[in-house]
Amino acid sequence: MAQASEPVRHTGMREHNLSLVLGAIVRHGSVTRARAAELTGLTKTTVSGLVAALTEAGFVAPADARADADGPGARGERSGRGPGRPGAPVAVSGARHAGLGLAVDADGLSAFVLDLHGTARAHEVVVRDNRTRAPDAVAAELGDLARRMLDRAGAQGLTAAGLALALPGLVDRRGGDGRTVLRFAPNLGWRNVAPDALLAAHLPPLRLPPETGNEANFAALAERWSGVGAGLGDYIHVSAEVGIGAGLIIGGELFRGTHGLAGELGHCLVEPDGALCGCGSRGCLEQYASIDAMLRAAGSDVAEPTAAALLAALTAGRPTALAAVERAGRAVGAALVSAINLLDLDAVVLGGGYVPLAPWLSGPVRDALARGPGRLRGTAPHLAVSTLGRYAPARGAAGSVVRRLLADPALVI
Amino acid sequence: MAQASEPVRHTGMREHNLSLVLGAIVRHGSVTRARAAELTGLTKTTVSGLVAALTEAGFVAPADARADADGPGARGERSGRGPGRPGAPVAVSGARHAGLGLAVDADGLSAFVLDLHGTARAHEVVVRDNRTRAPDAVAAELGDLARRMLDRAGAQGLTAAGLALALPGLVDRRGGDGRTVLRFAPNLGWRNVAPDALLAAHLPPLRLPPETGNEANFAALAERWSGVGAGLGDYIHVSAEVGIGAGLIIGGELFRGTHGLAGELGHCLVEPDGALCGCGSRGCLEQYASIDAMLRAAGSDVAEPTAAALLAALTAGRPTALAAVERAGRAVGAALVSAINLLDLDAVVLGGGYVPLAPWLSGPVRDALARGPGRLRGTAPHLAVSTLGRYAPARGAAGSVVRRLLADPALVI
DNA sequence: AATGATTAGTCCAGCACATGGACTAATCAA
DNA sequence: TTGATTAGTCCATGTGCTGGACTAATCATT
Numbered sequence: 001m002a003q004a005s006e007p008v009r010h011t012g013m014r015e016h017n018l019s020l021v022l023g024a025i026v027r028h029g030s031v032t033r034a035r036a037a038e039l040t041g042l043t044k045t046t047v048s049g050l051v052a053a054l055t056e057a058g059f060v061a062p063a064d065a066r067a068d069a070d071g072p073g074a075r076g077e078r079s080g081r082g083p084g085r086p087g088a089p090v091a092v093s094g095a096r097h098a099g100l101g102l103a104v105d106a107d108g109l110s111a112f113v114l115d116l117h118g119t120a121r122a123h124e125v126v127v128r129d130n131r132t133r134a135p136d137a138v139a140a141e142l143g144d145l146a147r148r149m150l151d152r153a154g155a156q157g158l159t160a161a162g163l164a165l166a167l168p169g170l171v172d173r174r175g176g177d178g179r180t181v182l183r184f185a186p187n188l189g190w191r192n193v194a195p196d197a198l199l200a201a202h203l204p205p206l207r208l209p210p211e212t213g214n215e216a217n218f219a220a221l222a223e224r225w226s227g228v229g230a231g232l233g234d235y236i237h238v239s240a241e242v243g244i245g246a247g248l249i250i251g252g253e254l255f256r257g258t259h260g261l262a263g264e265l266g267h268c269l270v271e272p273d274g275a276l277c278g279c280g281s282r283g284c285l286e287q288y289a290s291i292d293a294m295l296r297a298a299g300s301d302v303a304e305p306t307a308a309a310l311l312a313a314l315t316a317g318r319p320t321a322l323a324a325v326e327r328a329g330r331a332v333g334a335a336l337v338s339a340i341n342l343l344d345l346d347a348v349v350l351g352g353g354y355v356p357l358a359p360w361l362s363g364p365v366r367d368a369l370a371r372g373p374g375r376l377r378g379t380a381p382h383l384a385v386s387t388l389g390r391y392a393p394a395r396g397a398a399g400s401v402v403r404r405l406l407a408d409p410a411l412v413i
Numbered sequence: 414m415a416q417a418s419e420p421v422r423h424t425g426m427r428e429h430n431l432s433l434v435l436g437a438i439v440r441h442g443s444v445t446r447a448r449a450a451e452l453t454g455l456t457k458t459t460v461s462g463l464v465a466a467l468t469e470a471g472f473v474a475p476a477d478a479r480a481d482a483d484g485p486g487a488r489g490e491r492s493g494r495g496p497g498r499p500g501a502p503v504a505v506s507g508a509r510h511a512g513l514g515l516a517v518d519a520d521g522l523s524a525f526v527l528d529l530h531g532t533a534r535a536h537e538v539v540v541r542d543n544r545t546r547a548p549d550a551v552a553a554e555l556g557d558l559a560r561r562m563l564d565r566a567g568a569q570g571l572t573a574a575g576l577a578l579a580l581p582g583l584v585d586r587r588g589g590d591g592r593t594v595l596r597f598a599p600n601l602g603w604r605n606v607a608p609d610a611l612l613a614a615h616l617p618p619l620r621l622p623p624e625t626g627n628e629a630n631f632a633a634l635a636e637r638w639s640g641v642g643a644g645l646g647d648y649i650h651v652s653a654e655v656g657i658g659a660g661l662i663i664g665g666e667l668f669r670g671t672h673g674l675a676g677e678l679g680h681c682l683v684e685p686d687g688a689l690c691g692c693g694s695r696g697c698l699e700q701y702a703s704i705d706a707m708l709r710a711a712g713s714d715v716a717e718p719t720a721a722a723l724l725a726a727l728t729a730g731r732p733t734a735l736a737a738v739e740r741a742g743r744a745v746g747a748a749l750v751s752a753i754n755l756l757d758l759d760a761v762v763l764g765g766g767y768v769p770l771a772p773w774l775s776g777p778v779r780d781a782l783a784r785g786p787g788r789l790r791g792t793a794p795h796l797a798v799s800t801l802g803r804y805a806p807a808r809g810a811a812g813s814v815v816r817r818l819l820a821d822p823a824l825v826i
Numbered sequence: 827a828a829t830g831a832t833t834a835g836t837c838c839a840g841c842a843c844a845t846g847g848a849c850t851a852a853t854c855a856a
Numbered sequence: 857t858t859g860a861t862t863a864g865t866c867c868a869t870g871t872g873c874t875g876g877a878c879t880a881a882t883c884a885t886t
Contacts, residue, residue, distance in 0.1 A: 005433065005436075006454065007430060007433060007453050007454040007455045007873090008421070008425075008426045008429045008430055008433075008873095009426075009842085009872095009873060009874080010426075010841080010842040010843055010844095010872080010873065010874095011842080011843090012421075012426070013421045013422075013423070013425070013426050013842085013843065013844080014842080014843065014844095016421045017420060017421055017843090017844085020418065020420060020421075023418075032863070032864090033863075033864065034862075034863055034864075040420050041419070041420040042420045042844080042845095043844070043845055043846070044863080044864065044865085045844075045845070045846080045864090045865075045866085045867095046843080046844055046845075047864095048864065048865070049843085049844090082853090082854075082861080082862085083853065083854040083855070083860060083861045083862070084852080084853060084854075084860085084861040084862025084863070085851060085852035085853050085861080085862050085863045085864080086852070086853060086862085086863075087862080087863055087864085088863080088864080233671060234670070234671050246755075248755075250670075250671065251671060256757070257647070257663075257756060257757025257758075258646060258647050258663070258664060258757055258759070259757050260757070261757040262755065262756055262757040263755065263757075264754035264755060264757075265754070265755060266754075267750070267751075267754045267785070268750075268751040268754060268755065269683070269747045269748075269750055269751055269785075270682070270685065271685060272683065272684060272743075272747060279785070280784050280785070281750060281781075281784050281785040282784075330685075334682045334685060335682075335751070337680070337681075337682055337694060338680075338681040338682055338748070338751050338752075338755075339751075339755055341677035341678070341679075341680045341681060342659075342661075342675065342676065342677060342678060342681070342751075342752055342755060342756065343670055343675055343755070343756070344669070344670025344671055344672050344673070344674040344675040344676075344677075345670075346671070368694075371693050371694050371695075372680070372682075372692070372693070372694040420844090421844090422843090422844060422845080422871085423843080423844065423845095423870080423871045423872055423873095424871080424872090426843095426871090426872065426873080427871085427872065427873095430872090430873085445834070445835090446834075446835065447833075447834055447835075455873080455874095456873070456874055456875070457834080457835065457836085458835090458836075458837085458838095458873075458874070458875080459872080459873055459874075460835095461835065461836070462872085462873090495832080495833085495882090495883075496831060496832045496833070496882065496883040496884070497831085497832040497833025497834070497881080497882060497883075498832080498833050498834045498835080498880060498881035498882055499833085499834075499881070499882060500833080500834055500835080501834080501835080
């Protein structure tokens with residue numbers, strides 16, 4: 001049974017229709033009021049009022065370009081030609097609102113500012129080893145970074161309505177009140193940190209409450225908003241660093257699970273009675289396909305335990321390294337087949353630490369995907385490799401703010 | 414991005430608030446108008462109006478029992494004692510509306526009628542081997558059964574607002590228009606059957622459009638509504654017949670996946686390079702833990718290839734049979750650990766063909782659950798065994814109709 | 827028994843917002 | 857220039873929620 005939801009008053013009706021109209025504008029790029037009325041089912045009068053409110057609030061602006069995202073020839077309705085008064089199209093405005101995305105990882109901090117078009121307006125990386133630092137110190141530096149980004153956004157006329165923070169660990173959202181706890185971040189050595197308190201202490205308050213999430217999840221979202229995930233249906237975004245993280249995009253949204261712990265692909269079983277894993281089980285994917293595991297398996301083929309060295313060994317054609325990655329690919333493929341069957345997914349995106357390894361990894365993964373779920377469904381799931389670089393988590397975080405804004409413009413009206 | 418949703422007019426506002434008030438009544442059992450106003454955030458005036466409409470439509474009725482489902486002592490608000498005019502509580506009425514659930518399986522047909530309380534008002538099984546029959550013939554017999562059930566419901570003053578049909582196969586809902594296709598039902602030997610057309614041809618039209626779904630999914634829902642699933646959070650309901658079916662309950666709702674194919678636990682990989690499966694892959698769970706697989710593995714310990722014979726062999730302590738089931742349990746446990754990690758589940762329910770085997774199966778499954786995801790989360794997932802019998806799919810189908818009705822009473826107002 | 831305190835439920839004026847038809851505006855075709 | 861056609865705005869109307877006033881029913885106190 002659904003949780004008790006909000007009552008709908010007249011204002012709620014307006015909020016809903018506001019987001020309905022804005023959604024139509026977002027999806028179709030540039031629409032006239034008349035077309036928006038058709039698309040939403042509201043009357044022209046109502047749409048006019050809503051568009052006026054959205055314009056006032058800086059969400060949309062007049063657009064004279066005939067650039068309808070429906071494509072050239074706009075088979076939708078009349079596209080400007082023919083008799084009759086031509087409409088005055090409006091489009092999403094990238095001039096006023098923005099979202100700020102922040103990310104903490106073992107090697108530093110990153111930040112990204114997106115406008116409502118989803119185009120990057122500012123970004124910055126602060127390289128520094130966070131492995132030994134206390135959360136509070138990192139948060140203070142993050143606060144400085146955030147203020148710089150807000151200044152840079154302000155200089156372009158942009159106001160960040162909110163921020164989101166990507167953390168490299170299990171972010172548990174207990175209760176429905178939105179409060180989160182970073183249970184454990186292996187790379188940082190943090191346990192049971194309350195990000196909300198840190199953010200409140202060190203970061204400037206914005207219009208929307210800050211949001212905290214797992215970096216893999218945000219990276220998956222970034223892929224959907226501005227990467228290879230854009231055209232795919234439901235997919236899983238898998239990335240590897242020390243562990244293995246996965247973000248699930250289902251129905252266009254991030255699937256987090258009730259406690260926010262969904263997507264733990266790293267502990268899918270791929271080898272019964274296999275290597276003992278830190279989680280207490282045996283034969284977890286993480287024991288075969290994390291960067292660390294591949295480095296171990298590659299043995300003396302890699303000069304030093306870094307991803308760069310592994311890549312060099314592969315390029316040089318070292319057999320043990322090749323075998324290790326081949327095996328990792330088979331393991332990832334096996335786990336993905338389970339995930340696809342369980343969740344009814346259409347595609348897979350390899351991201352993070354898997355991107356440079358993709359030339360060697362894709363083959364075995366693709367084989368598994370072709371064999372596994374193919375027979376039951378029409379076609380084999382699609383396999384894509386991320387094109388977003390190290391900004392993916394911060395970009396996804398920023399996108400998450402933008403998405404919230406577009407989904408509910410009334411939040412800042 | 415969310416699909417274009419409906420515009421909200423004044424009627425939409427009312428529909429929403431109608432379901433909001435009904436939801437509060439459903440969750441709290443028996444509430445006064447004043448308490449419903451508190452619970453929903455609407456004013457007393459509005460609630461009165463909505464309650465009047467719900468009463469008129471037969472969804473709720475006056476209830477003088479002080480039986481608030483909040484429990485004795487109702488720590489919520491004042492519970493009748495104290496000064497002031499006592500409220501006139503209303504509760505969900507089981508007297509007018511009902512849902513009809515139908516199920517087809519290899520051994521026959523079953524039907525179930527539930528009222529809005531979720532209590533059974535009529536049920537019937539028609540035993541007959543459907544393995545060799547054409548869909549049309551089965552549908553005709555199903556129509557007869559449905560009409561008998563509607564008559565029996567009518568004799569009790571009940572009107573079925575809709576029906577749902579549980580089928581033992583992959584039900585694909587392609588497109589957003591709700592049209593479904595039964596891709597493949599291994600036990601019946603049916604392929605690419607359009608249930609909507611069959612239902613339209615052989616079953617009386619009801620107020621709501623008929624719904625078709627997978628029997629494992631409906632069984633999982635039944636468990637949530639009136640079985641061991643009631644108290645659990647998110648869970649997976651696993652059942653085995655010829656294959657293995659699973660229903661996912663997430664956030665109190667059935668998780669179907671975009672194409673309606675979610676929950677294919679049977680093709681999780683549990684043994685790399687294991688037995689070749691009909692799906693094209695190797696080492697699928699189905700090859701180890703379906704009833705057929707256990708029968709094969711039990712070899713000569715079972716007299717004939719039936720579930721009953723397997724049960725007898727287990728009871729007699731036959732070692733090969735015991736080993737087969739033990740192994741199946743380990744395999745199921747391994748697949749479940751993957752599912753729990755991926756989907757952030759709290760519990761597991763064993764149902765269908767696993768129920769009689771539970772005494773032998775639970776042990777190894779529980780072991781896997783205790784080892785696997787425990788470390789990352791607080792506690793080990795809970796393991797429960799279904800108590801609903803062979804009516805589970807039909808009961809879940811009926812419950813699905815009731816749920817739709819309670820979620821949106823405006824559908825029949 | 828009478829009175830006051832307290833809470834439940836209804837009545838009614840007011841208001842917010844969507845609707846639909848009428849009206850003005852801007853373009854193309856003849 | 858005129859008519860046809862479509863876009864956008866104006867205004868009267870209607871629906872449904874709100875909030876305060878009012879009536880109803882009970883307990884506690886005198």
